[in-house]
């Protein structure tokens with residue numbers, strides 16, 4: 641690689657660590673954490689397309705959050721179209737693939753090494769109820785940095801263990817308050833709420849927030865199937 645090509649890379653190893661909030665101290669938290677991230681960040685990073693670069697360098701404005709005292713512990717109704725998958729968190733892995741330079745399979749242990757963010761937001765279900773909930777998890781944008789989307793990526797698909805599926809625009813997926821959550825109201829997520837890991841975001845209606853996510857797939861174009869409810873007539877963007 642020529643020096644110019646090197647300069648044109650959007651991230652070097654240090655910048656990537658900074659952007660994804662992985663400080664040197666964070667990497668030393670557990671013995672295998674450093675080798676896990678070394679494997680990821682030593683790969684070659686290619687320039688991203690302009691819109692992705694803009695989203696990375698200028699994160700969108702955060703939605704105001706609620707104080708923890710506003711949490712409504714019993715207001716989040718379980719809303720599941722079919723059944724609650726029972727997933728062994730020890731055997732679980734999250735696949736992130738599609739049009740990316742570094743496809744990955746992460747265990748819950750890997751996921752919990754990434755920076756934990758917590759937010760108290762309002763969950764709004766299209767069926768006419770809402771709940772103020774605190775979610776804890778990692779920013780989806782941090783995961784996307786690690787897999788390095790290819791230049792043409794514009795959409796993200798989420799596949800769930802109950803057969804549910806969803807698709808999001810890349811800007812909403814890169815929003816700093818779009819989390820892959822594994823905690824609810826300060827406790828580990830319960831199976832009925834999507835354990836071991838689900839989407840949580842204050843910028844989309846409840847049905848965009850897939851529970852039991854097993855696969856995150858980056859694509860340049862939407863497929864004929866867009867989402868479980870969308871394919872039955874519900875709005876695709878479903879922004880708040």
Ligand SMILES: Nc1nc2c(c(=O)[nH]1)N[C@H]1C(S)=C(S)[C@@H](COP(=O)(O)O)O[C@H]1N2
Pocket residue numbers: 716717718719720721722764765766800801802804832833834846847848849850851852
């Ligand atoms: N996999 C999966 N995710 C899902 C659903 C579902 O049926 N299956 N329901 C959606 C709907 S309509 C809402 S309102 C929220 C409800 O989340 P909760 O059951 O944790 O309250 O999950 C969303 N995510």
Ligand SMILES: [Mo]
Pocket residue numbers: 719764765766767846847
């Ligand atoms: Mo919903």
